Amino acid sequence: MVNQRSEIALKITNQYAKYHINQITTNRFTHTSFINALAPFKNNSKLTISTIGYSQEGRLIKSISFGKGKTNVLLWSQMHGNESTATRAILDLLQFLTSNDEFNSFRAELAKKLTLQFIPMLNPDGTERFQRRTATEIDMNRDAVQLQTPEGRLLMDVVDKFKPDIAFNLHDQRRFYNVKNTGVPSSISFLAPAYNQAREVNATRKRAMQLIAGMNQTLQNYIPDGVGLYDDAYSYRSFGDAIQAKGISTVLVESGWLPQDMEKEGVRKLNFTALLAAFDMISTNGFKDYSVKEYEAIPAIDDKLFDILIKNVCVNASSKSSVDIGVSRTEHLIGHPNYYSAGQINDLGDLASFYGFETIDAQKLTVVEGKAKAIQNLQNISTVSVKRLLKQGILFLITENIPLEKHVPFPINIVHPRKLVQAREIRFEEKANFLLIDKHKTIKYIILNGFVMKPNEINTSVNGLVLV
Numbered sequence: 001m002v003n004q005r006s007e008i009a010l011k012i013t014n015q016y017a018k019y020h021i022n023q024i025t026t027n028r029f030t031h032t033s034f035i036n037a038l039a040p041f042k043n044n045s046k047l048t049i050s051t052i053g054y055s056q057e058g059r060l061i062k063s064i065s066f067g068k069g070k071t072n073v074l075l076w077s078q079m080h081g082n083e084s085t086a087t088r089a090i091l092d093l094l095q096f097l098t099s100n101d102e103f104n105s106f107r108a109e110l111a112k113k114l115t116l117q118f119i120p121m122l123n124p125d126g127t128e129r130f131q132r133r134t135a136t137e138i139d140m141n142r143d144a145v146q147l148q149t150p151e152g153r154l155l156m157d158v159v160d161k162f163k164p165d166i167a168f169n170l171h172d173q174r175r176f177y178n179v180k181n182t183g184v185p186s187s188i189s190f191l192a193p194a195y196n197q198a199r200e201v202n203a204t205r206k207r208a209m210q211l212i213a214g215m216n217q218t219l220q221n222y223i224p225d226g227v228g229l230y231d232d233a234y235s236y237r238s239f240g241d242a243i244q245a246k247g248i249s250t251v252l253v254e255s256g257w258l259p260q261d262m263e264k265e266g267v268r269k270l271n272f273t274a275l276l277a278a279f280d281m282i283s284t285n286g287f288k289d290y291s292v293k294e295y296e297a298i299p300a301i302d303d304k305l306f307d308i309l310i311k312n313v314c315v316n317a318s319s320k321s322s323v324d325i326g327v328s329r330t331e332h333l334i335g336h337p338n339y340y341s342a343g344q345i346n347d348l349g350d351l352a353s354f355y356g357f358e359t360i361d362a363q364k365l366t367v368v369e370g371k372a373k374a375i376q377n378l379q380n381i382s383t384v385s386v387k388r389l390l391k392q393g394i395l396f397l398i399t400e401n402i403p404l405e406k407h408v409p410f411p412i413n414i415v416h417p418r419k420l421v422q423a424r425e426i427r428f429e430e431k432a433n434f435l436l437i438d439k440h441k442t443i444k445y446i447i448l449n450g451f452v453m454k455p456n457e458i459n460t461s462v463n464g465l466v467l468v
């Protein structure tokens with residue numbers, strides 16, 4: 001059953017394509033492209049856009065306000081530079097708030113009851129590097145007390161002057177968080193941060209919990225069982241906890257992952273919906289329909305996901321001993337919006353309580369090292385030849401003419417002769433390149449740099465690594 005409170009957010013989301021800002025559709029985008037995406041809103045009479053200050057390296061930090069209501073709502077995003085999903089959702093919300101269509105009465109109501117202030121991309125220097133920390137290597141979300149970063153000082157200054165009633169602290173979380181005891185990724189995780197060590201619930205925190213319970217119910221329409229609750233250990237240095245302690249109801253939203261959504265466009269849309277539902281509930285006091293109990297009933301998150309989980313694979317055909325292998329990838333910025341991936345064996349052994357975005361039941365298969373072949377000239381490598389080599393189980397090309405880059409744009413690894421033995425080994429915390437074969441020694445699966453492929457289904461968009 002669709003809850004009454006969710007209705008408007010669901011209706012608007014049905015027309016999301018109208019509000020989606022098409023200029024930015026990737027995870028990795030620059031501060032400049034964000035400022036450019038904001039430019040069309042500059043002279044919009046519904047919004048007030050101002051510069052609240054500058055980052056350590058002099059990049060503009062913008063604030064955008066909407067509405068003239070009594071209830072002040074502050075939202076900030078990307079205090080961690082590589083957590084960009086909510087910044088994009090904020091652009092979509094601005095597009096919605098300034099559009100002219102059948103939802104005008106809802107917009108008018110929001111403008112009458114609320115003053116929304118958005119501070120997207122609070123850490124533009126980190127954004128440029130696509131890193132969590134600021135230019136001075138400080139984790140801004142541990143700087144709420146000392147305020148050593150200019151960006152942290154700007155945020156606290158806005159909090160003290162604007163005096164929000166409600167605050168939203170918008171982040172992204174790592175890909176490998178699941179909803180506890182399930183293989184479902186936590187696509188959105190929430191937290192009403194604690195304001196003291198005892199994690200008590202006062203009126204301020206209760207309101208944040210009620211809002212989250214309502215946002216969760218809305219999201220259940222899209223990601224049933226895909227919402228999780230973040231750990232509420234008190235962290236006085238963090239902004240969420242510190243602002244909650246000031247008597248401002250604070251909601252932490254962590255954008256997680258959806259399968260097959262590497263650029264997080266699906267999670268961006270979930271942010272849009274959840275925040276609209278929150279605006280609706282704040283403007284109508286609809287959050288009061290929800291209880292702390294409903295908040296507490298949201299399952300906890302866990303970090304038990306791998307990109308690939310290979311179950312019960314034989315490590316030695318003669319001994320018949322089998323293990324599970326957990327493989328995950330990390331992404332490394334090449335230059336916005338591009339990145340390369342590096343896959344690694346992150347665990348081995350009994351992984352019965354773990355899950356995979358992809359799971360292989362390898363009960364009758366044996367894991368063996370990939371083969372290697374010497375080559376003279378990398379220039380001769382083509383898509384066709386790579387497909388042919390992989391089919392034969394060749395995962396490494398040996399050459400002394402090593403490229404300067406750490407990766408190659410095709411699915412095979414380039415390896416220096418002195419690195420070959422180590423590169424082929426199937427070991428904990430080593431790169432994930434190996435084969436799964438059946439009892440006839442036929443290759444069933446190829447694991448190439450942490451990606452799964454079948455011999456006749458080679459994904460040529462996968463990158464290999466340069467191993468020296």
Ligand SMILES: [Zn+2]
Pocket residue numbers: 080083141171172
């Ligand atoms: Zn974060």
